[in-house]
Amino acid sequence: MVSRADRSLFSEWWWTVDKFLLVGVLFLMFAGVVLSLAGSPPVAERIGLDSFHFVKRHIFFLFPTIAILIGVSFLTPRQVRRAALVIFVVALALMFLTLFFGHEVKGARRWISLAGFSLQPSEFMKPAFIVLSAWLFTESTRQSDIPGNIFAVLLLAIVVSLLVAQPDLGQTMLTVIVWSAVFFLAGLSWVWIGALAGLAAGGIVLAYSVFPHFAGRINRFLDPSTGDTYQVDTALESVLHGGWFGRGPGEGIVKRVLPDSHTDFIFAVAAEEFGILLCILLVLVFAFIVVRGLSHSLKNEDAFVRLAAAGLFLLFGVQSVINMAVNLNLMPAKGMTLPFVSYGGSSILALALQMGFALALTRRRPETGRLTLRRMRPAGAEV
Template identity: 45%
Template sequence: MAAEGVVQRETRPVNKRVITRLGRSDRSAIGLWFWEIDRVLLALVMVLISVGLLAVAAASPAAAHRYSGGSLVMAPLHYFWRQLAWVAISLPVMLGVSMLPTTVARRFAIVGAIIFTVALALVPLIGVEVNGAVRWIGVGVAQFQPSEFLKPFFVVTLAWVLSLKAQDETLPVVPLSGVGLALIAALLMKQPDFGQTIVFGTMWMALLMLSGVSLRWLGGLVGAGFAAVVAAYLFYPVATLRINNFLFSEGDTYQVDTAYATLTAGGLFGTGPGGGVAKFRLPEAHTDYIFSVIGEEFGLIACAVIALIYLAIVVRVFVKLLDEEDSFTLLAAAGLATQFGVQALINMAVNLQLAPSKGMTLPFISYGGSSMLALAVGMGLLLAFTRRNPYLTRSPYVVKWGAK
């Protein structure tokens, strides 16, 4: 018999079904994102960012020593702490962009392309000169390089334009995209920025190939591109100087010579973290030539591993796109992967004296807030376009691309 004053409550069966956070039963926005995102691709990017922080820490003492003088005295790890702050800002941006639905990501990129094309046009008027070239806008830490942000937005916008041909064969998408490229190339050459012009042109050609443009078109475009390079060599002093320095070792080759000497100074296994000496003679050791610092302190084997990581990212994306049925998603993701791989390839080739100096950063490894943030946006878009519903299965190898 129950004691007086004690109220007996009705007992209900307990629901034992527990939704595990980030488990397959978690239908929250973050839970869905976790299962849809390419976690292998994300892990490879995180490895690159970690390697980049280590490399900037190794290069920072040399850069701080070079740029200190008079009343300005930088701490040895000055650039490392600044890069760490930029990584802390860029990671949430990358993850946030990767959560966007495809349609929202496409609109975001198109708006971004318009904004940064306008910003690129303003560079000759209000730009800031850095290392002899006017490529930046802003003041102090607020400076940014419009061309860095424009690259991923241009790729996605170009993919959208080319994908419209699948809906209407009569649309002149190739001439339209060519006009857009010509506009951007003209703005870049005014800075001057020959290297970025080549990157934009390479991305355009790659997307034309993927969209199935005829071989006659491609042959004509390759010929036009070669003619443009020859014209730049003949009539554009910056291009003439860079190409002559590379082909004939004319003029000032100190940077590329010192970069190669630094790269090979450590042999296969390197001098160890902080043990490099040649890096103190290397200009831009923390940015354009950080790959050489990695070679000196961590060895040529480490350089080869980094190159393989870049290759793995590009191959991972293209393999994943083999079963992609949407033409826009295919072109956008393939274009972003191509842009990422070409930029890494050019930087490493310059350090190995296989290409003329371009003033181009090594993705996610070189120091630079503008570069890091722009790469985070681009990789966020790539992660957004490669997301997959884990509950759906696709027939393999449904995508057919190529020129006719």
């Protein structure tokens, strides 16, 4: 048992970190291992690998994931900001190199090999970018002579340019949505709102005109007869096949022909084998993490902490909603993982960094103003 009288670094962390948020994230990690056992063997067998190849790798990545989550949560807000700057610069450099030296998969260059591991730099860029944007918005409001909003827009333009060049329109949309939400929370004027809305609409129209695969996904969503909807249709069949209580662990049938059952469509596998009730539980856990995190962040008196933490939890929540909506055919298909549940080394490590930042920012800290007042107040004086 950790005593409150103990002034060690671990004791301070233990009594200030939100344990409910931590348990929620760890629950999702555990669910990811269980669902990896359900969804990944058919995929591994189809491509000639050992049945538990992806399960073993998922568990292998789980150890550094937990270490990153816990370790990063020890940081102070200033250390979070500095770490985000370093990670952002490195991730941008790797994203640029990926365009020339990355692996091409289905016409996209998003992964680069480092020390024998395949890394997706854009996954690590997202949380760092949100933290830096929050800091720039905060500085813009604190000091009118610092053009923080302009710098934030320039950073967004650089990030969007690199993502579109890969191309990765799903991550582009996710990043822009969350960045815009943080900007809104920072108190942007209606002029900015109108300009951003116009740019977003123009960007969607341009992407529809320039990228055939993007246009194809929207067309198939609006009218399934215009193209191949096999994966989405199979995912829906998997959900319906499970009913309320599922067919049981390892008893899924439709999952065996679902191409990305271990990554983008793991939610459909959960529905088939464990039922709609488990899916509802997962939705509730995701919602709990986001709502509790936003509640903590919006109560914080530090503007930077408030914006950065809110942005990180929104990033987590929007990504979750997009993945589950695609599984249920509620929006056009996008290659996006379900946080901590889907298989993917870069994804789970980057999410650990993201939620580590969020836990660090939402830790309970003494209010500086009140502490100063108490020190200055004479003994026995009334408030």
